[in-house]
Amino acid sequence: MPRSLIPPEFLVARDEGRCLKCKACVRQCGFGVHTDDQGRGISIDERRCVNCQRCVVMCPVGALKVTANPSVGRENAYWPASRLREIWRQAENGGSILTGMGCDRNYPVYFDHLLLNASQVTNPSIDPLREPMEIRTFLGRKPEKVSIAGPPGAERLADPLPPVVQLEIPVMFAAMSFGSISKNVVLALAQAAKRLGIMFNTGEGGMSSVLAPYREHMIVQVASGRFGVDNAYLEAGRIIEIKIGQGAKPGIGGHLPGEKVNEEIARTRGIPAGADAISPAPHHDIYSIEDLSQLIYTLKEATDYRKPIAVKIAAVHNVAAIASGIVRAGADIVVLDGLRGGTGAAPKLIRDHIGLPVELATAVVDRRLREEGIREQVSLVASGGIRSSADLLKLICLGADAVYLGTAALLALGCHLCQKCYTGKCSWGIATQDPSLTRRVDPQWGATRLVNMLTAWGHEIKEFMGAMGINALESFRGNRLQLRAVGLPQNELDQLGVKQAGEAM
Amino acid sequence: MSERKEDYHQSYEGKIRIPSGCAVAGLINKAGKRVNGRTIGEMMAVMHERSNGLGAGYAAYGIYPEYGKAYAFHLILTDDQTRGEVERILVRNFKIIEQQEIPVRRTGRYKKAPLLWRYFCEPLRPDRESAIEDLLLTTTMRINRMAPRASVMSCGQNLGVFKGVGYPEEIAEFYRIDQYLGYSWLGHGRFPTNTPGWWGGAHPFSLGETAVVHNGELSSYGTNKSVLENFGYELSLRTDTEVMAYAIHYLRRQNLSWPLVAKVLAPPHWAELERMAGPERELVAALRRIYGGLMMNGPFSIIVAFHGGLMALNDRLKLRSLVAGASGADLYLASEEAAIRQVCPRVEEVWSLPAGEALICRAEEESACHVA
Ligand code: SF4
Numbered sequence: 001m002p003r004s005l006i007p008p009e010f011l012v013a014r015d016e017g018r019c020l021k022c023k024a025c026v027r028q029c030g031f032g033v034h035t036d037d038q039g040r041g042i043s044i045d046e047r048r049c050v051n052c053q054r055c056v057v058m059c060p061v062g063a064l065k066v067t068a069n070p071s072v073g074r075e076n077a078y079w080p081a082s083r084l085r086e087i088w089r090q091a092e093n094g095g096s097i098l099t100g101m102g103c104d105r106n107y108p109v110y111f112d113h114l115l116l117n118a119s120q121v122t123n124p125s126i127d128p129l130r131e132p133m134e135i136r137t138f139l140g141r142k143p144e145k146v147s148i149a150g151p152p153g154a155e156r157l158a159d160p161l162p163p164v165v166q167l168e169i170p171v172m173f174a175a176m177s178f179g180s181i182s183k184n185v186v187l188a189l190a191q192a193a194k195r196l197g198i199m200f201n202t203g204e205g206g207m208s209s210v211l212a213p214y215r216e217h218m219i220v221q222v223a224s225g226r227f228g229v230d231n232a233y234l235e236a237g238r239i240i241e242i243k244i245g246q247g248a249k250p251g252i253g254g255h256l257p258g259e260k261v262n263e264e265i266a267r268t269r270g271i272p273a274g275a276d277a278i279s280p281a282p283h284h285d286i287y288s289i290e291d292l293s294q295l296i297y298t299l300k301e302a303t304d305y306r307k308p309i310a311v312k313i314a315a316v317h318n319v320a321a322i323a324s325g326i327v328r329a330g331a332d333i334v335v336l337d338g339l340r341g342g343t344g345a346a347p348k349l350i351r352d353h354i355g356l357p358v359e360l361a362t363a364v365v366d367r368r369l370r371e372e373g374i375r376e377q378v379s380l381v382a383s384g385g386i387r388s389s390a391d392l393l394k395l396i397c398l399g400a401d402a403v404y405l406g407t408a409a410l411l412a413l414g415c416h417l418c419q420k421c422y423t424g425k426c427s428w429g430i431a432t433q434d435p436s437l438t439r440r441v442d443p444q445w446g447a448t449r450l451v452n453m454l455t456a457w458g459h460e461i462k463e464f465m466g467a468m469g470i471n472a473l474e475s476f477r478g479n480r481l482q483l484r485a486v487g488l489p490q491n492e493l494d495q496l497g498v499k500q501a502g503e504a505m
Numbered sequence: 506m507s508e509r510k511e512d513y514h515q516s517y518e519g520k521i522r523i524p525s526g527c528a529v530a531g532l533i534n535k536a537g538k539r540v541n542g543r544t545i546g547e548m549m550a551v552m553h554e555r556s557n558g559l560g561a562g563y564a565a566y567g568i569y570p571e572y573g574k575a576y577a578f579h580l581i582l583t584d585d586q587t588r589g590e591v592e593r594i595l596v597r598n599f600k601i602i603e604q605q606e607i608p609v610r611r612t613g614r615y616k617k618a619p620l621l622w623r624y625f626c627e628p629l630r631p632d633r634e635s636a637i638e639d640l641l642l643t644t645t646m647r648i649n650r651m652a653p654r655a656s657v658m659s660c661g662q663n664l665g666v667f668k669g670v671g672y673p674e675e676i677a678e679f680y681r682i683d684q685y686l687g688y689s690w691l692g693h694g695r696f697p698t699n700t701p702g703w704w705g706g707a708h709p710f711s712l713g714e715t716a717v718v719h720n721g722e723l724s725s726y727g728t729n730k731s732v733l734e735n736f737g738y739e740l741s742l743r744t745d746t747e748v749m750a751y752a753i754h755y756l757r758r759q760n761l762s763w764p765l766v767a768k769v770l771a772p773p774h775w776a777e778l779e780r781m782a783g784p785e786r787e788l789v790a791a792l793r794r795i796y797g798g799l800m801m802n803g804p805f806s807i808i809v810a811f812h813g814g815l816m817a818l819n820d821r822l823k824l825r826s827l828v829a830g831a832s833g834a835d836l837y838l839a840s841e842e843a844a845i846r847q848v849c850p851r852v853e854e855v856w857s858l859p860a861g862e863a864l865i866c867r868a869e870e871e872s873a874c875h876v877a
């Protein structure tokens with residue numbers, strides 16, 4: 001093989017004075033950076049390092065240090081090192097560059113330009129430790145009107161409401177399929193969802209039988225590959241989500257290479273082991289909004305109208321009109337996956353150059369649906385790059401009912417954002433099927449970490465609410481007046497529907 | 506005055522009492538007997554300290570029996586030209602049977618008061634009575650779009666709102682409310698912090714058959730507004746209370762009874778809900794799910810007037826004062842007990858309203874209140 005011209009991206013330094021030669025790093029690295037040189041010490045192949053920090057964290061004596069290589073040559077603002085590397089790589093192998101996780105480019109982050117409000121004097125703040133703060137929310141269709149029977153004073157509900165799902169925190173775990181992540185990680189998400197009173201999503205990989213105890217907290221996904229979709233699968237979850245697209249790769253299908261399709265994955269997906277699992281770019285039965293409507297009603301018929309149907313789309317430029325069409329096509333929940341949404345594998349340029357930030361997408365969809373008078377009928381879920389309880393609340397103020405977390409959930413499980421999920425070698429045992437790696441995540445340990453993180457977020461949300469003098473999450477949805485923007489031009493303020501900081505109520 | 510100054514100096518020692526919020530008052534005679542507007546005026550005058558002169562107003566029910574079923578549009582206008590524009594909007598759907606300037610005393614600071622006009626109108630298509638609420642809504646929205654040049658104070662049958670910039674006693678005097686007899690009254694004095702003092706921003710806010718006075722601030726305003734915009738309500742009057750009036754109007758159009766309207770505005774906490782009996786829980790939970798965005802969050806006390814009754818309500822945490830007093834067929838409501846004792850020294854019973862629980866009082870002889 002001709003010699004590669006690419007300098008290593010990361011530098012791995014071992015403090016030989018500290019090193020015990022215990023070889024923990026050799027075992028820990030999923031990428032084969034450290035090798036035991038049989039008596040001659042431990043050698044390092046820096047070119048393979050992805051800076052996942054696993055060896056650094058696991059080294060018992062702290063002998064390892066991994067840092068970014070400060071230079072690849074004379075990179076500059078116009079030709080950044082990342083671009084140089086990509087060109088060299090493409091020159092070497094002729095392929096499109098693959099990557100994992102969400103877009104990491106330096107586009108404006110609207111979250112970081114938005115500030116929340118608080119009460120002073122005219123409107124007392126509320127102490128969340130003393131007064132109930134309600135952050136429960138519901139997803140599903142709402143009738144336009146409540147239908148009531150019975151005489152005044154003894155009224156009762158005449159017709160039951162359409163099916164909904166209750167969330168104790170306005171958060172769900174985003175679709176991540178068994179195949180892209182390990183079974184242990186799926187189990188950790190499922191257990192955490194159950195303990196938190198929220199939902200997790202099977203992704204498009206079908207449903208493994210180990211998930212049976214978590215059905216009450218499960219969203220099943222129907223994606224273009226239709227893997228594992230049968231009646232039992234549709235019946236298994238509380239919500240059925242039709243995946244049209246995802247923020248990390250709008251308009252692009254999925255591909256799980258045959259070598260990753262082991263016996264168990266094959267069984268849940270309903271395909272032969274070793275066969276490539278290909279999700280086409282479009283659903284081959286959806287070429288228009290009417291077709292989508294047919295699929296929505298097919299799924300409703302198949303489940304006797306007992307389950308809300310969600311439709312997930314990537315946020316693209318025409319997102320408002322598309323979302324409106326989806327509502328009119330009969331969806332009960334619309335999911336908008338923004339530019340920063342993560343993935344197990346995507347072509348890097350697609351990930352980085354297509355889409356819309358979720359803050360803008362949420363704001364414009366909420367506005368459009370209101371203008372059409374249909375916002376109150378459906379739920380809106382925002383997804384893609386939510387990093388904190390503050391991001392979450394800002395999205396709710398911009399019009400979301402709840403959010404999906406993907407990347408943040410994996411971070412809680414140990415992910416260090418190395419973006420190499422597509423390699424299947426994840427040293428943290430998350431995006432891999434290698435049994436020696438997957439056992440690094442114990443489902444219960446993982447669930448506890450997820451519960452901890454979201455419990456903390458729950459507390460923070462309540463503190464924010466108390467400061468604003470609002471004691472129910474319902475009073476936040478679409479409440480743009482609780483937001484002000486700093487450093488945005490007028491047209492961006494207009495799209496977000498938010499006032500400039502300094503402007504009064 | 507010199508006394509006041511002293512008080513002010515003491516404030517440096519941290520003793521200042523910041524008068525915040527507004528004064529609200531309401532009264533109704535359950536027998537449907539009509540009382541002079543002087544009473545509500547007196548109630549408001551006692552609570553002078555709770556206003557800052559930037560807005561006050563009154564709503565009166567049962568004042569126009571001689572106009573039968575006509576809808577009384579009370580308007581705030583800048584000039585005759587605006588009146589012409591408003592009239593053109595009105596005649597699209599209504600026949601004007603009578604109109605006049607609302608009688609006022611244009612003295613002192615009120616020499617430059619806006620033009621205050623009332624129209625008594627009948628719908629052009631009386632056969633479509635069920636659509637009247639929609640008609641009142643669209644007509645009001647059309648006129649209010651011209652704000653601040655024009656705004657509608659009220660548009661219901663046999664009722665009227667009188668409001669403007671000033672202290673409650675000044676506004677009572679200006680509109681000569683002692684010239685009217687009504688079976689129920691609302692009064693309000695503003696201490697605005699959030700919106701400029703302008704005539705259209707004073708309370709009560711009224712749409713259709715209901716009128717509201719409100720003390721408080723709505724942190725949920727943005728949400729409430731975004732929900733109401735789905736249903737054709739435009740918020741153009743630059744004050745929180747507008748959203749309250751429209752939310753109530755919308756909920757009534759949804760055929761909710763007054764107790765259920767209250768359950769939407771100040772819903773029981775989820776924990777309370779779980780303690781309710783089956784069918785009630787189901788209904789209240791459904792209301793919260795469907796109309797959750799119309800929950801009023803933040804401190805408030807409101808008094809709502811409608812044909813034949815009054816409803817008083819506090820926020821779920823009781824962050825604003827609201828006192829009720831009963832004496833014979835009379836029910837009084839006010840921000841302060843003093844206002845009640847002022848006009849009814851021998852009041853039989855006085856109590857403070859609990860958090861989030863509505864007090865609804867109906868005139869026993871509703872027919873006496875309703876336009877036949
Ligand atoms: S890939 Fe990860 S585990 Fe391997 S050397 Fe680099 S930082 Fe260490």
Ligand code: SF4
Pocket residue numbers: 052100101410414415416417418419420421422425426427428429430431
């Ligand atoms: S899941 Fe694993 S491979 Fe993917 S970014 Fe995180 S640590 Fe890296």
